[in-house]
Amino acid sequence: MLLGELFVLNSLRSAVATVLFRRHRVMATIGVHFWTNIVWHIVYGAL
Structure with missing residues (x-):
């Protein structure tokens, strides 16, 4: 289940x-990653 969600x-x-x-080139992809x-780490981790 977890692997499916991550995929x-x-x-x-x-x-x-x-x-x-x-x-928009590289800065937009950096923003998506950020x-x-x-x-993932703050909101989902708080649940």
């Missing part, structure tokens, strides 16, 4: 990062 979340994050990279880490 889906990483796939979604990669798709968003790819679209943003094509439009905010998904915030959500």
Whole structure:
């Protein structure tokens, strides 16, 4: 179950990062990585 969740979340994050990279280059992908880490470690970790 956990591996499936991680696969889906990483796939979604990669798709968003790819679209943003094509439009705004590297800084957008850094932002995606930063905010998904915030959500994963702080918000999801608090649950």
